Amino acid sequence: MGKPSLKVVAGQDIGPQRKAGKKLSPEKKPLTKANAALHPIVVADDIFQSPELKRKAYYADAHSIILNMDVSEALKTLADTGILVNCIVTSPPFYGQRDYGVNGQIGLEEHPSQFIDKLVSIFGACAPVLAPNGSLWVNIGDTYWSGKGEHKSGEAKQNARRFGIRPQDKKGDGKWCIPKQLLLIPHRFAIGMQDKGWIVRNDNIWLKPNPIPDQVRDRCSMSHEYVFHFVKERWYYFDKEHVGRETESGSILPPLDTWEVPPVRGLHHGHKARFSEELVRIPVLSTTPKNGVVLDPFAGSGTSLLFARRNGFRSIGIDIKRDFCKMMVAGLEKLNKGGN
Ligand SMILES: C[S@@+](CC[C@H](N)C(=O)[O-])C[C@H]1O[C@@H](n2cnc3c(N)ncnc32)[C@H](O)[C@@H]1O
Numbered sequence: 378m379g380k381p382s383l384k385v386v387a388g389q390d391i392g393p394q395r396k397a398g399k400k401l402s403p404e405k406k407p408l409t410k411a412n413a414a415l416h417p418i419v420v421a422d423d424i425f426q427s428p429e430l431k432r433k434a435y436y437a438d439a440h441s442i443i444l445n446m447d448v449s450e451a452l453k454t455l456a457d458t459g460i461l462v463n464c465i466v467t468s469p470p471f472y473g474q475r476d477y478g479v480n481g482q483i484g485l486e487e488h489p490s491q492f493i494d495k496l497v498s499i500f501g502a503c504a505p506v507l508a509p510n511g512s513l514w515v516n517i518g519d520t521y522w523s524g525k526g527e528h529k530s531g532e533a534k535q536n537a538r539r540f541g542i543r544p545q546d547k548k549g550d551g552k553w554c555i556p557k558q559l560l561l562i563p564h565r566f567a568i569g570m571q572d573k574g575w576i577v578r579n580d581n582i583w584l585k586p587n588p589i590p591d592q593v594r595d596r597c598s599m600s601h602e603y604v605f606h607f608v609k610e611r612w613y614y615f616d617k618e619h620v621g622r623e624t625e626s627g628s629i630l631p632p633l634d635t636w637e638v639p640p641v642r643g644l645h646h647g648h649k650a651r652f653s654e655e656l657v658r659i660p661v662l663s664t665t666p667k668n669g670v671v672l673d674p675f676a677g678s679g680t681s682l683l684f685a686r687r688n689g690f691r692s693i694g695i696d697i698k699r700d701f702c703k704m705m706v707a708g709l710e711k712l713n714k715g716g717n
Pocket of ligand 1: 446447448449467468469470471477481482483650651652653674675676677678679680681695696697698701
């Protein structure tokens with residue numbers, strides 16, 4: 378995993394450097410790593426607003442940038458500008474769930490291991506643009522291998538997703554990919570991330586209070602997804618004040634790792650896989666400092682960007698599909714005009 382250079386940031390204060398032979402007064406002692414992690418690293422506006430980046434952007438205003446590109450190309454573009462973001466929060470396509478109808482989309486790989494390898498490699502490319510004390514949050518759900526061929530059921534959830542034969546409807550490898558197997562994609566992905574050096578801080582559970590019933594008789598119905606919290610360094614920025622639980626004595630405890638959030642239903646502004654702003658609340662508010670930058674590398678309809686904008690943060694969204702980028706611009710322009 379790449380370690381980004383610190384020289385491009387403004388507003389950064391990680392303590393005075395000790396000069397050889399010179400004693401520092403107690404108040405000028407260098408900060409410990411733990412304290413330094415709490416000091417915001419906030420990218421300067423001249424980098425966020427660089428003409429180079431604006432030229433390549435699909436949309437840019439003073440607070441938000443949208444890149445209509447394949448995620449790997451977009452991450453390289455961002456890394457080349459020297460930008461550092463504080464919080465990356467995203468929901469990549471889930472395995473075999475949707476066909477977005479764009480060349481280069483991820484999620485429809487023949488074998489789930491190819492999908493996991495791709496995801497781990499994309500998040501590896503996120504590392505150089507994430508501040509050393511930043512956080513990466515990934516929402517991901519699981520999938521069963523079916524092996525039954527094309528779906529014939531009238532189940533509402535399946536009809537909404539229907540796009541011919543999904544990879545998991547095919548015959549399978551006879552080992553891992555066999556009928557009825559829960560693929561454990563979220564945790565295999567997280568282990569892949571650990572193997573590349575990421576630190577897993579939580580496998581937060583997104584609990585759906587009113588899931589669409591899946592038509593099964595011999596197992597429990599699925600009602601959760603994961604929101605993994607990854608960091609690059611042991612010490613990182615985390616402010617529990619805005620997201621924690623207040624005790625009777627008035628002190629603040631961190632939030633729980635189970636989040637009950639109703640899913641967004643149906644086609645919202647033309648995007649079928651939109652998540653709710655409530656799902657990004659804890660990630661964004663706890664790990665983005667004042668005037669910090671939130672990045673969503675699979676931004677879709679722009680939920681993360683809208684939440685960031687509403688809460689006074691700058692944001693960057695990436696999506697391969699032009700129609701979704703258009704949708705993001707419409708949402709941001711509405712907010713800029715004072716709409717909700
Ligand atoms: C699950 S959706 C994200 C939804 C988003 N969280 C929202 O609230 O609208 C995943 C998104 O990834 C995009 N995508 C798929 N493959 C991509 C790629 N290779 N590069 C960039 N975006 C991609 C899809 O177009 C889709 O909008």
